[in-house]
Amino acid sequence: MITITGKPVCSGIAFGPVFVFSREESTIKRHHIESSDDEIARFESARQQTISELGMLYDKALAEVGEANAMIFQIHQMMLDDLDYIESIKNIITDQLINAETAVAQTCDNFVQMFRAMDDPYMRERSADVKDVSERLIKILSGKDKDGLVTDEPVIIISDDLAPSETVQFDKSKILAFVTEGGSTNSHTSILARMMNIPAMIGAKGVLSADANGKNAIVDGFTGTIYIDPDEATINEMTKKKEEIDKQNKLLQQLKGRESVTKDGQKIELCANIGSVLDVGNVLKNDAEGIGLFRSEFLYLESNDYPSEDVQFAAYKDVLSKMVNKRVIVRTLDIGADKQVDYFNMPKEENPAMGIRAIRICLQRPDIFKTQLRALYRASVFGKLAIMFPMIASEWEIVKILEIIDEVKAELDSEGIAYSKNVELGCMIETPAAAVISDILSKHLDFFSIGTNDLTQYTLAADRQNPDIGKFCDTHHVAILRLINMIVQNAHKNGTWVGICGELGADLELTEAFLAIGVDELSVTPSAILPIRKKVIETNVSEIKESVLDKYLN
Known part of the structure; x- marks a missing residue:
């Protein structure tokens, strides 16, 4: 049994097989272009398609996690309308006569560094949003489909980190828990996990090198612990803990929506x-x-x-x-x-x-x-x-x-x-x-x-x-x-x-x-x-x- 601890971000206990989520890294090849006008037009077409996709993600998130949490995708749309961001990409294309994918990647790196250097922790977190938006834009420019969750059974997802768009795109019925090596309690993925009521933990250092794909595991979202290939004693202990939690949840369902009123009406x-x-x-x-x-x-x-x-x-x-x-x-x-x-x-x-x-x-x-x-x-x-x-x-x-x-x-x-x-x-x-x-x-x-x-x-x-x-x-x-x-x-x-x-x-x-x-x-x-x-x-x-x-x- 391998035991790895991190930080809990959403309580609950999950039993199931592990799915190691990895995204195909976009290899961006820099190449010279003949016409900056044509390349800018290609960029504009991809930008509009990205905004459209984000609109669909907003609608999905709205139904699953509510308006407040779905707003991140409206923010992402606004980023794609940001004049500084757009002008940076267009200027790189025009001045260097290079392809749009490279111009987007360069702009992304510059903006990410700028946000990460800020003192405000909330603004530092926005560097992940710039990266998410830019990577989506690059994939559309490259003609590659966005990676997704490919599984027929519910799984515990393990990853280095998860972007908000990846989290929302997953089929919720196929997710038992989230475990990431990176991330923070302030990240949108952590917030979405809480709103989706899915056990989640971050900062699980070493979980990706544990060769866990396909193995059974238990995630304790209360303590921020994942047990890979759990032994019988751990299975029994966590089963009892889950049964007790299920009883509490049953009480929650019985009392949910009821007014807090005494027998005599106070x-x-x-x-x-x-x-x-x-x-x-x-x-x-x-x-x-x-x-x-x-x-x-x-x-x-x-x-x-x-x-x-x-x-x-x-x-x-x-x-x-x-x-x-x-x-x-x-x-x-x-x-x-x-x-x-x-x-x-x-x-x-x-x-x-x-x-x-x-x-x-x-x-x-x-x-x-x-x-x-x-x-x-x-x-x-x-x-x-x-x-x-x-x-x-x-x-x-x-x-x-x-x-x-x-x-x-x-x-x-x-x-x-x-x-x-x-x-x-x-x-x-x-x-x-x-x-x-x-x-x-x-x-x-x-x-x-x-x-x-x-x-x-x-x-x-x-x-x-x-x-x-x-x-x-x-x-x-x-x-x-x-x-x-x-x-x-x-x-x-x-x-x-x-x-x-x-x-x-x-x-x-x-x-x-x-x-x-x-x-x-x-x-x-x-x-x-x-x-x-x-x-x-x-x-x-x-x-x-x-x-x-x-x-x-x-």
């Missing part, structure tokens, strides 16, 4: 916490009713400089479009404390958890805050957006935030940029101060989301990053539950709804308590949604309310 929204755009597929897979916490700081943590308004806009638009009018709550940047970013040039603090972090940075550096708010409001027309502000401790902070938002709206109005007039505004309740004045804060806001991780830390004076704190950081402490109860009561008096987005929200021992208190929403890791929904559906709040409140609040 509704609670079950939403998901995400840390990046890549998590949306898992949100939809687990039937979340929305996104209750989108941690926008990933845009800052994964960048070497402040992310531009356009980069942020693209990320927010992507998530809102994929969620199709389900509410998406974006938390404004929460940098500081345990999340440090070098280019922010923050001064060293003795106690960063209580220092300049989150909204305090935004109010001290309004230019950074305004850039994010502009991107958010621009994206708001693509879905149901709500914006949430972290680390609030005083009413004046909310007043100042609302003033800045009014300034941003005025700027957008003056520039003729559309934005939704129905963006809900809320704040995190994660400081004891915010909890105590929640009656005052609720007069300004549409919702609260209780961040129980920090609220517990600050209320109990117990550092949640310290592994030795142990029982001193009691998440079930009566003080925490009393604060949650007080926040809900204060908010409801002013028509403000309340969610919980900290880890406590996924604690099944407290689900009944949250229902009894009257919490309106729980936002948890996607995999926790269905177990909580099961608990909600099985609960009769009127029967347990008195005893539960007595247990946790007294």
Whole structure:
């Protein structure tokens, strides 16, 4: 048995034969031409055919993986209309009097090097798109058909890497899993694998030299492991694991589409916490009713400089479009404390958890805050957006935030940029101060989301990053539950709804308590949604309310 590990990009377990996918390398022969006009006409004909093929790929992807993921093929079409790209090819043909295939290859190399040299990881990934588009164009110019998947039975595909067009062209019914030596978690192939719900792993170094073609294998998409020629013990272990997962999937099918409503008719929204755009597929897979916490700081943590308004806009638009009018709550940047970013040039603090972090940075550096708010409001027309502000401790902070938002709206109005007039505004309740004045804060806001991780830390004076704190950081402490109860009561008096987005929200021992208190929403890791929904559906709040409140609040 050969065991190779890599990075998991889509969960699941697959058993089956291996198909090593290799594409015929296009050998480009450089040759002299007599007429640049004729060669440019040949290039233009191939370019139009390529655009047409990409249109067909878009239609196929639209049906299989949805509009947001199919858009990559529209982007590829746009690349073929890019004037810099076209002019480069035409100029090489004209100046060097060489064939179009060579001119496309030279232009491709130049553009790929340019993208790979960029600091932005998203833009670096676009080098693969340029290569994919150019190779398709060269094959059409050369009169060669695009390589495909040739198999009569479902297989585990192993390759060096896969272009988005190759991934979508495959017959989904013939694919058990993807395993690649290269690739990245940000690549379109990884995203498509998640949306197609096919187990996938990348970075499986050595898998192509393992002589695996035709051999049986097991792919564990949870751990990012492939077992080639697995032994009996591994087969039995993975079979049991798959059976357990299948049971969970059966539960998913039973609960999918059902409202999270108790036996006596009390509704609670079950939403998901995400840390990046890549998590949306898992949100939809687990039937979340929305996104209750989108941690926008990933845009800052994964960048070497402040992310531009356009980069942020693209990320927010992507998530809102994929969620199709389900509410998406974006938390404004929460940098500081345990999340440090070098280019922010923050001064060293003795106690960063209580220092300049989150909204305090935004109010001290309004230019950074305004850039994010502009991107958010621009994206708001693509879905149901709500914006949430972290680390609030005083009413004046909310007043100042609302003033800045009014300034941003005025700027957008003056520039003729559309934005939704129905963006809900809320704040995190994660400081004891915010909890105590929640009656005052609720007069300004549409919702609260209780961040129980920090609220517990600050209320109990117990550092949640310290592994030795142990029982001193009691998440079930009566003080925490009393604060949650007080926040809900204060908010409801002013028509403000309340969610919980900290880890406590996924604690099944407290689900009944949250229902009894009257919490309106729980936002948890996607995999926790269905177990909580099961608990909600099985609960009769009127029967347990008195005893539960007595247990946790007294």
